[in-house]
Amino acid sequence: MRYIYLWFSFFKISFSKEVEYRMDFLLQCLGYFLWFLFTIIFFKIIYSHVSSIGGWNFYQTLYLIGINQIIIYIYQGLFLRNFSNFSLLVRKGELDHLLLKPIDLQFISTLRNIDIRAFFLLPFPIILIFYSTSHLQLNLSFSSYFLLLFLIFLGLLLRYIIGFFIVIFAIWMGNVSSLSALQNEFLKYAGYPASIYKGASAIIFTYIIPIVLIANLPAGVILGKLKNPAEMVIYTILFTLIVFFLVRIFFYKAIKYYSSASS
Amino acid sequence: MSIIKVEKLTKIYKSHISKPGVLSTIKSIIKPNYVTVKALKEISFSVTKGEMVAYVGPNGAGKTTTSKILSGILYPTSGRVSVMGYIPWKRENNYLSQITFIMGQKTQLWWDIAPMETFLLNKSIYKISESDFEKTLDELTTLLDVKDLVHIPVRKLSLGERMKMELISSLLHKPKVLFLDEPTIGLDLLSQEAIRKFILEYNKSYNATIILTSHYIKDIEIADRIILLYRGEIIFDGNKEEILERFIKKRLVTVTFNTMPEIAKIPYNIISREGQTIEVEIEHKEISKFISFVFKSFDVKDVKNQDMNLEDAIKEGFKNASLY
Amino acid sequence: MRPYIKIIDNIFKESVEYRLNHILSFIVIALPLIIIYFLWNTIFYGKNLVGGYDKPAIVTYYILAILLQDFVYPGVNYEISRDIREGTLSNYLIKPINYMGVQFSIKTGASIPYSIVAIVITLIFVFFMRSTIVFQINIFLLLLFLLSVILAFILAFLISYSFSLLFFWLERTNSIELLLNAVLPLSMGMILPLSFFPHSLEILLDFLPFKYLLNFPIDIYLAHLKIERVIQGMGIQVIWIIIFFILSLWLWKKGTKKYQAYGG
Ligand SMILES: Nc1ncnc2c1ncn2[C@@H]1O[C@H](COP(=O)(O)OP(=O)(O)OP(=O)(O)O)[C@@H](O)[C@H]1O
Ligand SMILES: [Mg+2]
Numbered sequence: 001m002r003y004i005y006l007w008f009s010f011f012k013i014s015f016s017k018e019v020e021y022r023m024d025f026l027l028q029c030l031g032y033f034l035w036f037l038f039t040i041i042f043f044k045i046i047y048s049h050v051s052s053i054g055g056w057n058f059y060q061t062l063y064l065i066g067i068n069q070i071i072i073y074i075y076q077g078l079f080l081r082n083f084s085n086f087s088l089l090v091r092k093g094e095l096d097h098l099l100l101k102p103i104d105l106q107f108i109s110t111l112r113n114i115d116i117r118a119f120f121l122l123p124f125p126i127i128l129i130f131y132s133t134s135h136l137q138l139n140l141s142f143s144s145y146f147l148l149l150f151l152i153f154l155g156l157l158l159r160y161i162i163g164f165f166i167v168i169f170a171i172w173m174g175n176v177s178s179l180s181a182l183q184n185e186f187l188k189y190a191g192y193p194a195s196i197y198k199g200a201s202a203i204i205f206t207y208i209i210p211i212v213l214i215a216n217l218p219a220g221v222i223l224g225k226l227k228n229p230a231e232m233v234i235y236t237i238l239f240t241l242i243v244f245f246l247v248r249i250f251f252y253k254a255i256k257y258y259s260s261a262s263s
Numbered sequence: 264m265s266i267i268k269v270e271k272l273t274k275i276y277k278s279h280i281s282k283p284g285v286l287s288t289i290k291s292i293i294k295p296n297y298v299t300v301k302a303l304k305e306i307s308f309s310v311t312k313g314e315m316v317a318y319v320g321p322n323g324a325g326k327t328t329t330s331k332i333l334s335g336i337l338y339p340t341s342g343r344v345s346v347m348g349y350i351p352w353k354r355e356n357n358y359l360s361q362i363t364f365i366m367g368q369k370t371q372l373w374w375d376i377a378p379m380e381t382f383l384l385n386k387s388i389y390k391i392s393e394s395d396f397e398k399t400l401d402e403l404t405t406l407l408d409v410k411d412l413v414h415i416p417v418r419k420l421s422l423g424e425r426m427k428m429e430l431i432s433s434l435l436h437k438p439k440v441l442f443l444d445e446p447t448i449g450l451d452l453l454s455q456e457a458i459r460k461f462i463l464e465y466n467k468s469y470n471a472t473i474i475l476t477s478h479y480i481k482d483i484e485i486a487d488r489i490i491l492l493y494r495g496e497i498i499f500d501g502n503k504e505e506i507l508e509r510f511i512k513k514r515l516v517t518v519t520f521n522t523m524p525e526i527a528k529i530p531y532n533i534i535s536r537e538g539q540t541i542e543v544e545i546e547h548k549e550i551s552k553f554i555s556f557v558f559k560s561f562d563v564k565d566v567k568n569q570d571m572n573l574e575d576a577i578k579e580g581f582k583n584a585s586l587y
Numbered sequence: 588m589r590p591y592i593k594i595i596d597n598i599f600k601e602s603v604e605y606r607l608n609h610i611l612s613f614i615v616i617a618l619p620l621i622i623i624y625f626l627w628n629t630i631f632y633g634k635n636l637v638g639g640y641d642k643p644a645i646v647t648y649y650i651l652a653i654l655l656q657d658f659v660y661p662g663v664n665y666e667i668s669r670d671i672r673e674g675t676l677s678n679y680l681i682k683p684i685n686y687m688g689v690q691f692s693i694k695t696g697a698s699i700p701y702s703i704v705a706i707v708i709t710l711i712f713v714f715f716m717r718s719t720i721v722f723q724i725n726i727f728l729l730l731l732f733l734l735s736v737i738l739a740f741i742l743a744f745l746i747s748y749s750f751s752l753l754f755f756w757l758e759r760t761n762s763i764e765l766l767l768n769a770v771l772p773l774s775m776g777m778i779l780p781l782s783f784f785p786h787s788l789e790i791l792l793d794f795l796p797f798k799y800l801l802n803f804p805i806d807i808y809l810a811h812l813k814i815e816r817v818i819q820g821m822g823i824q825v826i827w828i829i830i831f832f833i834l835s836l837w838l839w840k841k842g843t844k845k846y847q848a849y850g851g
Contacts, residue, residue: 031765038778045783046630049637054629169611181615189622196629201621211622276847336677336848356683364681371678375601384597387589388684416604 003107014114029117032076036069036124039191054195060223061193062132068191068215069125071155077118079160082110083183086167099255106251110164136223144222151218151233158240159214162186165247168254190214195225206232210239265309266440266472267333272342274303274328274495302328304495305342313470315463317483320492321581326476327366329492330442333474334364346440360389363438367445370429372417378428379413382435389436396435403431406461423454430458434465441465441473447482459485480574491577493584507571510579514550515569516543521562528560539564590684591692598696609704616653616708623649624716638783644809647721648780650712651805654705656777658698659739659800661746663764666693668754671842674849687748687835694744723808731817735804738824743800745831752835755842776802796827 043065047058056064089095089109098109133140140148166182194216197205206212213236220226221233277297302325310316318326331337333344335351335358344351349358372381386396404410407427417425426446434441443462447455463485466473475486483489489506491499499506519540526533526541531553534542545553550568557563602608624646631642640648667690670676679686713720723729750763757763772778774797781789781802792798803820806812812820 027762027765031761031768034765034769034772038772041773042778045779046637049783050630050634053626054632182611185615185618189619192622192626193629196622196625198625201625205622331677331848334681336680337846338844354680359681359683362681364677366677369675369678373597373601375604376597380593380597380600384590384593385682387593388682 003104006103006107007111010112011114011116015116025117029120032073032118032121033124035188036065036072036121039065039069039188040128054193056193056195056225059132059135060219060225062128063136063223064193064215064219065191066125066129066132067152067155067219069128070122071152071159071190071215073118073122073125074156075118075159075163077115079110079163080118080183081113081115083163083167085113095255105255106164106248110160110167138222140222148218148222151221154233154236154240155214155218157244158210158236159186159190161240161243161247162210164251165243168247168251186211190216193225194220207235207239210236213239264312266312266347267308267310267474268343268345269309269329269333270307270343271305272303272307272329272332272344273301273305273340274325274332274337275340276300276302302495303332303339306492306495306497308490308497308500310472310474312472313466314488315466315473315475315486317486317489318474318476318492319478319483319489319577323494324492325495326492327444330364330444330474330476334362334442335359336364360436361438362440362442363433363436364442365429365433365444365446367426367448370417370425372425372428372432374418375416377414377416378420378432381417381428381432382413385432385435391436399435399437400431403434406464407431407457423450426450426454426458430461437469439469439471441471443473443475443477445477446475447477447479455479455481480577483577484573489577491580491584493581496584498584499580503573506580507573507576508547510576510583511571512547512579513544514547514571516545516550516553517541517565517567517569518543518557518563519565519567521564524561529557591688594689594692595696595699598693599699602697602700609700612701613704613708616705617712620650620653620708620712623653624719628719638780640780640782643719643721644811645780646716646719647809648805650709650720651808652777652801654709655736655739655801655804657701657705658736659743659804660771660775660777661743661750661800662767662771664690664694664747664751666690667748667751671752671754671846672758672849674847676846677848680843680846680848687839690748691744698740721809723810725810728807728810731821732804732808735799735807735817735821735824738821738828739800739804742796742824742828742831745828745835746796749831749835749838752838752842755838755845771797774798775800776805780805794823796823796831799824799827 040062043058043061046053047061051057053061086109089098095109098105101108163183163186166186190211194202194206194212197212202212213232217226217232217236221229226232277299306325306329318329320326328337332339333346333351335354338352347358347361349355351358372378373384382396382400385391391399400413404413407430409424409427409431412420412424412428417428420428430446446462447458450458459482462473462475465471475482477483484503488502489499490497491506499509501509515534517540521539523539526536529541529543532544534544536542543553554566557566627642627645627649630637631645635641637645670679676686679689723732750767753763774781774792774795776798781792781798784792799820803812803824807817807820
């Protein structure tokens with residue numbers, strides 16, 4: 001309960017910070033919109049040359065891009081800033097301040113900075129999803145929307161864990177300038193249809209580096225693109241839970257390493 | 264012969280009243296919206312070769328601003344400056360090769376590698392010959408007692424050690440004019456002492472001209488001359504004796520009598536009385552009158568003139584200035 | 588020349604202090620390479636030509652695009668913006684050294700470890716994908732390619748340097764960053780080879796500097812250009828270099844007058 005209250009105060013602080021810089025706010029929103037736009041342009045042009053990519057037609061791919069973008073925006077809004085700032089936190093010794101606070105360290109260090117502009121952009125991918133839904137003649141029941149929301153949440157959680165896992169390297173390595181680049185790579189390619197991976201690569205990108213599970217799972221389940229959706233959902237839930245706890249342990253080890261190394 | 268000449272130097276900082284955002288930035292390019300800070304108001308002074316000047320003033324007085332202009336980092340708003348015949352902000356290589364500017368709060372050392380690498384870089388920037396480099400480096404590291412530390416990454420050095428490295432890297436090219444901005448800030452007493460000694464030593468052995476900014480009285484004491492700056496104006500310029508004369512208006516004189524006279528017979532401000540001894544507070548110019556008076560009138564064993572204190576004089580100077 | 592070489596050396600030494608970082612950049616380069624390979628492999632399923640490229644050409648295009656990206660992407664130089672904002676620029680101003688030269692050396696020095704990683708990855712990649720890659724054996728073309736990459740590197744540096752000098756006037760970085768990020772990826776040919784675009788857009792891009800950072804050198808390598816076009820393109824590269832060089836000198840002169848040397 002205290003943590004929910006805390007999170008709201010993070011939100012309030014972030015919000016009032018943003019409102020001060022109104023113009024920058026709009027520009028930044030535009031900046032976040034760019035990659036989304038680029039991806040759509042990319043596929044639009046590709047689909048003007050081919051009619052299908054690995055069995056996915058244009059609107060199915062748009063649907064996937066929309067889902068992925070929803071996850072990206074929520075991820076940017078809630079977590080990304082914290083993760084990009086992490087190596088600074090370590091290098092400049094600001095982590096020390098957080099270590100002093102009587103609050104769960106993972107909570108405060110990964111949820112402190114909220115980037116509300118990302119939330120303002122959420123309508124765009126949602127519109128894209130409805131647009132492609134109308135072209136796909138999908139008739140979705142209420143429960144499948146519910147399922148979709150759940151799967152998006154799951155993808156988000158998974159994305160958080162991957163991001164957090166990358167960040168922990170920062171603590172071990174000190175200067176990690178490639179960190180944010182790496183973060184972005186994972187964001188970008190999750191929106192490609194899973195069917196581009198075949199054989200070994202399909203297994204690797206689904207089960208080991210689970211890029212595919214983030215957005216392709218929700219989109220694939222709804223669009224009926226998966227061979228064995230139930231198993232994959234169960235796998236994702238288990239994978240997410242287990243890795244969540246592993247990463248948490250890993251994090252505290254890294255912090256211990258950090259605090260004994262810097263003195 | 265004066266090596267630094269400053270005439271009617273004025274610096275006005277303009278800062279945007281920054282309503283943040285690009286649109287207002289663009290607007291303010293078209294119709295500027297400034298607040299101005301007059302950091303220096305027509306100051307003039309000159310410094311002769313080999314002199315060490317303490318440049319003293321409360322926070323925000325304009326000390327750093329002056330040093331930055333003299334070393335060519337900032338353009339002045341108006342006024343004339345010449346250092347060794349050069350106009351600093353033209354930043355001619357010949358000029359830059361003969362000066363240095365050391366800031367206690369900033370480092371020029373490369374953070375993640377050994378100080379030696381920065382030294383070597385400066386060696387090639389200032390075109391120092393191999394033999395000169397070896398010799399100067401050896402001299403400086405010996406003087407500052409950091410011979411063993413030059414190969415350790417800078418981030419692992421303590422603040423004091425880093426400052427010493429900073430000094431070395433800034434002095435390898437044996438500059439003739441040094442601007443030192445709070446070089447002892449944040450250092451322990453021993454390190455402060457070491458750096459003070461070192462600066463004095465450098466000043467003497469290279470006949471270097473130094474403008475030293477500091478808030479520590481001990482740093483100020485080593486200077487030949489003190490310039491007091493208050494809110495962008497020079498309120499005093501002279502040596503230690505003069506500053507005491509000027510600002511210490513009243514002094515304490517201790518008189519010990521052989522036989523205690525009646526207090527009422529002494530028409531001065533007596534601060535304390537203990538046995539045969541009294542302390543009297545007296546205006547500067549009345550001291551000699553007072554002394555002859557007590558000797559003439561009473562049976563006096565001893566008269567002591569209390570030492571004048573530089574710190575008090577400076578504080579007094581600033582207090583006076585604040586009244587206007 | 589010597590001080591600039593020493594800066595390159597220092598930057599290299601600094602990056603060696605953090606060698607583990609390069610393992611990460613290994614992933615950053617390799618991951619998109621692999622994924623983009625799979626994507627195009629799938630796009631080409633049952634086709635020989637897409638947008639005038641065959642499969643080896645497109646795969647090679649993206650390999651080169653990803654490898655060269657770091658050298659030729661003229662993003663905001665945060666080092667410069669920090670120097671201006673935090674006043675560390677003063678360290679250079681008081682020395683007889685040229686700041687543009689310093690930054691160029693820093694950029695060059697920082698590119699060395701990246702190049703090493705990039706070359707290793709290329710070798711691995713080329714080994715696994717021999718069959719789907721264009722090997723250019725024409726030495727003359729290779730030399731032209733190399734030359735155009737060097738010109739692109741210089742041009743990218745100057746663009747990024749000029750834009751970064753705008754921080755003498757602007758307080759926050761994000762507007763410039765946004766401007767660059769909005770224009771560059773598409774117009775350089777990072778997202779798609781430019782010949783996929785409508786023809787009118789292609790012609791417009793011929794006159795802007797961006798294409799010459801990435802799309803143009805790669806097209807030389809792929810032997811997609813006639814020799815006249817190559818020479819013409821290099822001429823345009825040189826012209827843009829001169830323009831941005833003069834622009835940056837001018838911005839520097841104006842900017843240092845405005846410089847506030849914060850701190851102290
Ligand atoms: N870049 C700047 N923009 C606007 N105002 C400035 C700037 N730099 C300094 N000032 C103002 O100019 C005045 C003089 O500043 P300066 O840094 O020279 O003081 P100082 O004497 O060095 O003080 P301190 O002892 O605190 O270092 C101050 O009022 C300060 O607020
Ligand atoms: Mg100062």
